[in-house]
Structure formats: structure tokens, C-alpha cells
Amino acid sequence: MVYASNSYTERRKLWRELGTQKIITNGDLWVIMGDFNVTLKVEEYSNSSSAPSSEMNEFFECIRDIEVEDILSSGFQFTWTKSRGNPQCKTLEKLDRIMISEAFMDKFPISHGRFLPYMNSDHSPALLRLPNGMAKRRKAxxxxxxxxxxxxxxxxxxxxxxxxxxxxxxxxxxxxxxxxxxxxxxxxxxxxxxxxxxxxxxxxxxxxxxxxxxxxxxxxxxxxxxxxxxxxx
Structure with missing residues (x-):
């Protein structure tokens, strides 16, 4: 689970840690999900600019290096909103993600994510679904x-x-x-x-x-x- 800092300089520590974890997993199944506190693409921000920011570029480089990608998902496109505290503010962003490794996709090819409606938080709850279930524990x-x-x-x-x-x-x-x-x-x-x-x-x-x-x-x-x-x- 990830809960990234609001500070982009602090987030760099997380990117480095994820790089270390990539080495530790050594090709094993890997799921990273949570609040990354930065968008990956310009279209993931309701007030998007014409070009990605340096923060987005750093996030993109991290994702590329650790070789994970967004799981196929449904539900809310924007997972964070400011409007809960201020109805006049319409800022929406995709800050929450479910990202998986290639090995995970090979093991659970029809797994998918779902981002649910906002409840008590300004973040959309993320749900990872494994239709085939986890591998069954072998019986003695x-x-x-x-x-x-x-x-x-x-x-x-x-x-x-x-x-x-x-x-x-x-x-x-x-x-x-x-x-x-x-x-x-x-x-x-x-x-x-x-x-x-x-x-x-x-x-x-x-x-x-x-x-x-x-x-x-x-x-x-x-x-x-x-x-x-x-x-x-």
C-alpha cells in the first residue's frame, strides 16, 4: 500500500524505495495500490495544462523503471476531489491507482480494479478484484x-x-x-x-x-x- 507525501521532494524517497522493492521482488507477483499524490498524465487532472509537470515526469520515470502498469479498471476516473470541503471548487484528479507487474497479470489475467463513489473521504475507495480467487492452499x-x-x-x-x-x-x-x-x-x-x-x-x-x-x-x-x-x- 502506498500513501505518498504532498511534497514532491518527499515523494522522491518513495520512488527510490519502489526501485529497491523492484529488485527485491525479482520478478515475483507485485501489486502497488494507494494514494500516489500525483497524476501520471495531463488528462488525469480536471484543470489540466498542455504539458506534463516535472513531478509527473518523475512519477512516469519511476513507473517505467519498476515495470508496473495500471490494472484494467472501472468506476470513477478521478479518484480525488476538493469539492467535498468546498462545493464551489470543481478540482478533480486521479491520485489513486492500482498498479501491477507483468507476473501478476500472467497469474490473474482477468483481475481488475474498481474505484467506488466517495464516502467519508475525499478519495475514491479502490477495490482489487480477483475473479478466480487467490491460489488455493494445498491440502495436507x-x-x-x-x-x-x-x-x-x-x-x-x-x-x-x-x-x-x-x-x-x-x-x-x-x-x-x-x-x-x-x-x-x-x-x-x-x-x-x-x-x-x-x-x-x-x-x-x-x-x-x-x-x-x-x-x-x-x-x-x-x-x-x-x-x-x-x-x-
Whole structure:
């Protein structure tokens, strides 16, 4: 979120900070939204002049350097007004923006912004909409305990652990669990609805991958992946 100073010299600190953040993000998804306190184009000011000011040029150079652009938006064109405090004043400007990186647009191609009517502020509220929603959090690997008593359970686990998978240790664990998941799901429904069973304790696995939450995995002290024992379940 951005709340820029009214002073153009103070805003230069923000432009430099955004340049630093551009380096830190290193191509990741990036959204910058808020009050920039300066227009980007002459037509974004109701009393526009024929040429952009030096303040606008500095803002334009910042946006160009950090490689972001306005999201496709609807609603109010001018996001700030002086007329709330003085009905005789008709000054309107676009000071508030929602700006996104190319990586963000690639991830959420139909995202858009909306600038709502003025309420208690002289600024139009900005709303970022992601129709597809944020990426769903991946669920931990789980199965109901009763299937560990089925004769097919151990062979399924052993077969999954035989697979040769390249990568670091935790990556190999994840891949093997993924191989087991559909097989164990099918096994759980083999004899009918699992919810008819009185006990439905859950046992979970997950690992460090793409932000997935840490939980317990069965690995021996030497770091080798070993088939886990159902006695420990």
C-alpha cells in the first residue's frame, strides 16, 4: 500500500524505495495500490495544462523503471476531489491507482480494479478484484486410519516408495505421497462409504514445498526415505 507525501521532494524517497522493492521482488507477483499524490498524465487532472509537470515526469520515470502498469479498471476516473470541503471548487484528479507487474497479470489475467463513489473521504475507495480467487492452499496428504488394516495398504505404500525420483529429499517424499494419494482414496471407498465407519481418525503428511505447511514425515536419522510403519500411526 502506498500513501505518498504532498511534497514532491518527499515523494522522491518513495520512488527510490519502489526501485529497491523492484529488485527485491525479482520478478515475483507485485501489486502497488494507494494514494500516489500525483497524476501520471495531463488528462488525469480536471484543470489540466498542455504539458506534463516535472513531478509527473518523475512519477512516469519511476513507473517505467519498476515495470508496473495500471490494472484494467472501472468506476470513477478521478479518484480525488476538493469539492467535498468546498462545493464551489470543481478540482478533480486521479491520485489513486492500482498498479501491477507483468507476473501478476500472467497469474490473474482477468483481475481488475474498481474505484467506488466517495464516502467519508475525499478519495475514491479502490477495490482489487480477483475473479478466480487467490491460489488455493494445498491440502495436507491425509487418509483414514481404517484403511491401514486393509491387505492392499502396505503393497501400495511399498510400490510408491520404489519409484526413483530425482531431487532433494523432501521433494522426493512429496512426489511419492502424490503417487499414493489417488490409490489410497480409491482403497478407502472400496467397501462403501467411509463415513459409515465409527472411527475416522486422520493421519497427515506434508512437506516444505511451494509454501506448504510443515508436518511430520517418516525419514530415518541418516536422511534416507523409508517406508513408514503403520504401527506408528
Amino acid at each position: 496428504f491425509r487418509f483414514s486410519n481404517f484403511i491401514s488394516d486393509k491387505k492392499e495398504f502396505i503393497p501400495i505404500v511399498k510400490e510408491a516408495w520404489k519409484n526413483e525420483i530425482e531431487g532433494h529429499m523432501m521433494h522426493r517424499v512429496v512426489r511419492k505421497l502424490k503417487l499414493m494419494k489417488p490409490l489410497l482414496k480409491k482403497l478407502s471407498w472400496k467397501d462403501g462409504n467411509i463415513f459409515e465407519y465409527p472411527i475416522l481418525n486422520q493421519f497427515g503428511f506434508s512437506c516444505i514445498k511451494d509454501g506448504v505447511k510443515d508436518e511430520t514425515v517418516w525419514v530415518d536419522k541418516s536422511g534416507e526415505i523409508r517406508p513408514f510403519s503403520v504401527k506408528n500411526v
